[in-house]
Amino acid sequence: MNIGVTGNTGFVGGNLTSYLKSKNYNIIGVSRTPFKSNELKYSDLNLTVWNSINTFIHLAGKAHDLKKTSKENDYYKINTELTKTLFDQFLVSDCKVFIYTSSVKAVADHVDGILTEGIIPNPKTVYGKSKLAAELYILSKIIPENKKVYILRPCMIHGPNNQGNLNLLYSFVSTGIPYPFGRYVNRRSFVSIENLCFIIKELIDNNKIESGIYNIADDEHLSTIDLISIISEVLNKPTKILKLPKLFVRFIARVGDFFPIPINSERLLKLTENYVVSNLKIKNAIQKTLPLSSEEGIKKTITSFQK
Incomplete structure (x- = not known):
């Protein structure tokens, strides 16, 4: 084909x-x-x-x-x-x-x-x-x-060797820098490249799936603190989480909008905002289990950074 x-x-x-x-x-x-x-x-x-x-x-x-x-x-x-x-x-x-x-x-x-x-x-x-x-x-x-x-x-696609906000979190853990945004409690959806490829293959193979719009996401939602924990586990390296005042954090991010530091307002938002995406429609359409859980997918991505 x-x-x-x-x-x-x-x-x-x-x-x-x-x-x-x-x-x-x-x-x-x-x-x-x-x-x-x-x-x-x-x-x-x-x-x-x-x-x-x-x-x-x-x-x-x-x-x-x-x-x-x-x-x-x-x-x-x-x-x-x-x-x-x-x-x-x-x-x-x-x-x-x-x-x-x-x-x-x-x-x-x-x-x-x-x-x-x-x-x-x-x-x-x-x-x-x-x-x-x-x-x-x-x-x-x-x-x-x-x-x-x-x-x-x-939603946010990740996978081996992909550079993005996961890479920024990886740098916090791998270099031993404390994660400073502990006061932010959030939930985010991700999709691993493997799950996305699996879904696309199902759409190619199964002509019974109706035309339409489909959200694509992993089954579970993770907080940024969850991501830090997963990265720490993969690297076998503990990370200290700081709970700096949000006002101070926003000030530093604002500085990053004008000067080349790792954090700016947009990156802060992506790391700390809520963005939960339902994948129920596509799951009901393909009637199959996704190959990777959110945690498994994140682990595969982080492992690739070490190489």
Whole structure:
């Protein structure tokens, strides 16, 4: 079976490509600047190519820019307009399945309670707005009866060698620096790359799963203190947790908005906010147990940092 994958050289795309190849799928990578002879440019996606593909997975996109140096138009050009073009091509082709990887940020930047697919989207960032615009375009089209279309909204994706806020927490524990945000009590959802790949494979294989929007998350929710404990266990290194006054912590984070220190306001928010995502809809759809628990997935990611 031929599967087209955009963004196949990125963290998610690279892992997904390896995973699907191990299951004997033939992967056709698509990008602006192909690295290998068997990869295609977007301009190469003519009807003949589309008709040879059974499933098309659109992962490519412009990620949220923590440094805030990107232009607003860049997000819409890549996240919205490219998706529109690819989806239009899919609709007139013989390709049967289109999987678009959006984000929970297309719905909400902050969550009170639990994020479900039924919540009315109200993104605040241009990243979230550009992702939502692509979703709305897909949803505005009539889908032929012989095709399936899935919009996936993953929460924070992690996995071996992925750099992100987990890496920042890892640095606290590995260097013996006390974790200073102990006064913050929170719950967050994560999804391991292995669970995400597993879910995508189920969508490819099971034509009984209905088209629609699906949140993607691990089963359990973890606090940042939980993450510190897991990292400490993997490294076999205890970490002291400080309970500094929140006012002082916010001041330090504000300083980090202007000077290159490890913590700034956005990182503080990501480390300490509540963001719980329900995965009940996708779990009910695939009717299978996810390969990894949240703790197991985090342990695999942290173990990779040691290498």
